[in-house]
Amino acid sequence: MSLHHTINYLEMPVRDIQSTKDFFSQVFGWEFVDYGPEYSCFLNAGITGGFYLSTQDFTLAKGSPLLVIYSNELAQSLQKVTDAGGTISQPIFEFPGGRRFHFLDPNGNEYAIWSE
Template identity: 55%
Template sequence: MKKHQQINYIEMPSQDLEKTKAFFNSAFGWTFQDYGPDYCDFHQDGIDGGFYRIDLAMNQEAGSALIVLYSDNLEASEKAVVDAGGEISKPCFDFPGGRRFHFREPCGNEFAIWSES
């Protein structure tokens, strides 16, 4: 449900839309709708969003926002990321409220996945 003045959609860079789509489909089962050669979007149970073609990548250390996904099984999610061609950029660590790891998808965008246990 859309809520007034709440984050509703997020757009992220991709150096190669086909690689990005293949990674997220393989790792997490996301599906995409193409809107021309330079944009695609996804609609999930969480926030919706899209990827646009550009020669940049999100990196938290460079000041980009960090997109964090939730997992019921952190170890299974980590395996899915690696099996789909992602690279673990920060191994699993504890933080107040749970555990998480950071990864880069094949085009270099950094994401994190967290779990309560």
């Protein structure tokens, strides 16, 4: 059930649908439903959304919002990101409320992972 005035879906550009699905499945265990060759919906991510084929990417330097993913084991998540082909763009650092790091997925899109 969708709740009035809440964010309930997120769409992000990617250069390669299959490598994106492989990366997010390997690192986070997300599942996917394809809607043609240029769109894939992700599930089990805390919010439902989709990846669409595009030549664009998103980073904080370009003024994009930062998608932040929670982890119980920050160092383990960092290792999984690098093992799956992600690039650490900002190593683990502390901030009020926890610690986090930023990474680029294989498309060059920037995300963060945080923990208490």
